[in-house]
Amino acid sequence: MSPRRVTLADVAKIAGVSPTTASLVLSGRGRELRISQDVEQRVLKAAAELQYRPNIVSVGLRTGTTRTIGFVSDTIATSRLAGDMIKGALEAARERGFMLFIGETEGDPELERLLLQAMHDRQVDGLILAAMYTRTIRVPKGMGAAPAVLLNALPKQRSPLPSVLPDEVEAGRRAARVLLDAGHREGIHLIGAGPGRRDLPRGGGVAAVERLIGIREVFGEAGVKVAGAHVCADWQPEYGLAATRALLEGGRPRALICFNDRVALGAYQALDDFGLKVPGDVSVVSFDDHPIAAWMRPKLTTVALPHYELGRKAVDVLFAEMGRDGDDAVGEGAAREGEVHRVPMPVRLRESVAAAAP
Amino acid sequence: MSPRRVTLADVAKIAGVSPTTASLVLSGRGRELRISQDVEQRVLKAAAELQYRPNIVSVGLRTGTTRTIGFVSDTIATSRLAGDMIKGALEAARERGFMLFIGETEGDPELERLLLQAMHDRQVDGLILAAMYTRTIRVPKGMGAAPAVLLNALPKQRSPLPSVLPDEVEAGRRAARVLLDAGHREGIHLIGAGPGRRDLPRGGGVAAVERLIGIREVFGEAGVKVAGAHVCADWQPEYGLAATRALLEGGRPRALICFNDRVALGAYQALDDFGLKVPGDVSVVSFDDHPIAAWMRPKLTTVALPHYELGRKAVDVLFAEMGRDGDDAVGEGAAREGEVHRVPMPVRLRESVAAAAP
DNA sequence: TCGGTTTGCTAAATCGGATTAGCAATGCGG
DNA sequence: CCGCATTGCTAATCCGATTTAGCAAACCGA
CATH class of the missing domain: 3.40.50.2300 (Response regulator)
Structure with a gap:
């Protein structure tokens, strides 16, 4: 039916090289591994012609990174504000080539557990646990499988997770x-x-x-x-x-x-x-x-x-968290545990305030 | 750091069988392939003890199905109504063990193209193209790689995609x-x-x-x-x-x-x-x-x-679509092309209408 | 001319499952 | 006791990439 996806092997064949070489070139490691200019050009040309795009599922299996983050919140349909929060997160993620899984727990811990499992089964690279109304939440067990951030929420018990909140x-x-x-x-x-x-x-x-x-x-x-x-x-x-x-x-x-x-x-x-x-x-x-x-x-x-900014900030913090995951240099890492990020709330001056009568 | 995920191989080892056997049992095909009761029980027990869960990324690579659908809309943050639509889709998907990727195009065709690519790269099993205000949309090329449904939208040109709309x-x-x-x-x-x-x-x-x-x-x-x-x-x-x-x-x-x-x-x-x-x-x-x-x-x-119902319905229709993808039996399939599903809009009787003066 | 580098590329293993093909042991009829 | 079917399980291959280990050819100095 639909024409099969173009794979790395296809590119390699057209370029007349091995899949290994093609992979090396396309991942930008061609130089350091001494692939000739000529071959590099052939691979690049073949990839462009075939409109090759790596299969992220495959990459996910091999490397463990799926360029995906999970956004789990208690409710998503409370107001337009909830949407703004997701939108902020969405855009910040997209800018880095990441996609978002969305999940809703409705405040049910069992549902939350299932949802987090489902996300781990899909090897998300990070998690955002969001609340639509600012509040304290019980951080579910089994966090730690992936980097995570609390959004619009504070941990009920002490927790190493950073959080992002309005000021x-x-x-x-x-x-x-x-x-x-x-x-x-x-x-x-x-x-x-x-x-x-x-x-x-x-x-x-x-x-x-x-x-x-x-x-x-x-x-x-x-x-x-x-x-x-x-x-x-x-x-x-x-x-x-x-x-x-x-x-x-x-x-x-x-x-x-x-x-x-x-x-x-x-x-x-x-x-x-x-x-x-x-x-x-x-x-x-x-x-x-x-x-x-x-x-x-x-x-x-x-x-x-600032729902939009909260969403963005959560993703920023999450990426920082993901960046230093294997970070054994204790010095800086340990100090930041459980850090709370506050996002400023801007005043919208409109028409409902007048000068006081003298 | 974090304990490695339990794999099928782990289960097989504990149960004292080959990965093949474990796979057969866990996928429910043990009976038909004559695996003994004894072995079946051992595998099941091992899986339960280890809390084994199949890695969906791996399954996705092998079988091509990721239990994931992509929800692409023009805007998500317009109102609580948008949230309701997503919520409906989310719940209907969850009931079948599917997760949702969310994407926002902001009406930008280029962004839409990128987003759809990103979703295909992740091998989504199906797509929902949604509009937050009911309208006609230009169906992007390259649909057909996966089953798709239009939500709250009608195709501008004739298209084989089914659509779901409020009545x-x-x-x-x-x-x-x-x-x-x-x-x-x-x-x-x-x-x-x-x-x-x-x-x-x-x-x-x-x-x-x-x-x-x-x-x-x-x-x-x-x-x-x-x-x-x-x-x-x-x-x-x-x-x-x-x-x-x-x-x-x-x-x-x-x-x-x-x-x-x-x-x-x-x-x-x-x-x-x-x-x-x-x-x-x-x-x-x-x-x-x-x-x-x-x-x-x-x-x-x-x-x-009925935003919530629209979301649900879209997922229902999408699953029907996914069900009959390899369906070569032309009879029924062809007749349904481009079908339009209307979801009823209920009246909310409140206080703003009074009987007409005689 | 021969051993040792360097250059430039590739074979093979790997990730975690699903699936196909096939193998050993047992049962059974003749 | 032999041949064939059935039972019960496993080896090997595949999905599409990444990555490690390594090989052949060219080059270089002695």
Whole structure:
């Protein structure tokens, strides 16, 4: 049916040399092994004519390297953000000629085990273990068969795996500074978590804790006292709406820091219900830069989760890890164990923050 | 470092048999080739003890089948919907022990070529060519090396590849029926496309054409005349807002069919600007079931794009295709060439449609 | 002219399985 | 007791590359 793939043997035959020679030339080791210019040219020409491409499966068997990495995450379909993370990883991998296997565990450890097995069976060169919401995860056993990186996740127990995470503490600082820069010092409320360091939503991911730390730090240093805060059980619009409504029944805030954009959407709805204008009456800052943030009216100022960059960074770190796998030089290697890489979260200044009334 | 993988040879040695025998037993062909019960048990036991798993790379080299399929799409990060499509494909593949390579072309034919090459180099057993917005695509040359399926896309030229698409015409009918069922017969406006069969957004995908056909068909049969329609250059909130505002400046509609949820979001905003309530003053139906549809107030009634099912279906069709690849029995095979599979789009009845005023 | 290098290339082994061909031992009918 | 079929297993080859070991020819100095 379909014409058989061109193999190295075909190239060798056309060039009139042995497969060994052809391999040597094509892998660039021709020079060092003293293959003549003439033969080199013949092989190169034959390969070009036949459009030869090495069979990676074969190479994988012989050399153990498949130019493939496995991307295992708990969920992939949560939001466009998840897609961005994969996209970043995909592009970074492609730039190095690598392909990605994608797997989804749905948080099921058994599924995860199966998936990792399936990937090892296919001899992946490295693994990315990703979480779609920043959180701590239990690192499955049997890691170590291949280099691995945690993405958007921290190991629950001590682990030698490096991790890549958004810089949430700094994000918290930035959100707070956005309000300070606009002159807000009073009537600032938090929606989603706080005011105390321990006032967090149940099941709390890393984001709540760290954003809160950053916010408290900046306000603390500026001598600004947060007027109030509402924990939300879940960071969904309806909870943001309820929390904000509760707040409005008791008074008039001047500014809100919502812990994510979905909560902010709910807050917008509550403010609208009370006839309050954003940003004229109340300024709003948020986190995530979910697609809706740019669709809301007025457009929401938010500190963006850099999903794309996270994905890229994970691949970068993974390659570094793969590079030094046989590295017996302890000196540098050991020091880097379990390193945590933080990716900055940029502020998206839009329309939801106005200068404080004098 | 890491303990070497267990190979078939290891199992054979422990069981005290030849690799051949071990292979026979483990591939289930032991019976037919008269391997004794005793030996069979020894091999099985050894394999279990060592936790033997066949190296798929090796199998791939020998048999040509890698239990892997390639999923190539134009974009993966457009929305959560894209993720759902991948998720559906992923799960359907996993159920059969297959893994997915993911690739993104960004609409670049050169990138697509490279990607398909990379996948062929890894000997994928089949390919899914996906589009994130339903549209016609140019089928790249060199398909035919492996079975392939078009997902959410139709071939621009005649092609033997089967395709899997949402049933948009029926979706159009359903949206129209939702309004008819609520008693609406007058003041119905379309936002996004129409009223004529040719009044479509530029770059128009398949969705606009087919939804419009379905809508016109049902209204036509019911003897209902559409009161008006606005084409939107792009189906984004701001265009929906502008179109609806233009409409409202000229009169008072009773019901809107928006061509997708983002357009509907804009329409909501415009209605709000004019002090009109949904659904009290104006009913709204839409398409896609984008996540925001459930977040809007009131929650949006919409005809859902079944992304998850589309992904699954594509894999199902692909396996059917792979099953009959060597199939020389022309009779059935030839008849199915280029078959189009339609996946139903379910209506999500929510809060944005009310009974028409008597 | 002969032994030792250098040059330039190739045969053969290897990776981990699947598959084909075939071999030794046993059973059985005549 | 011989010939042939059946039973039960294994040796050898193959998939498509990489890599090690090594061979023949040319060259070089004594």
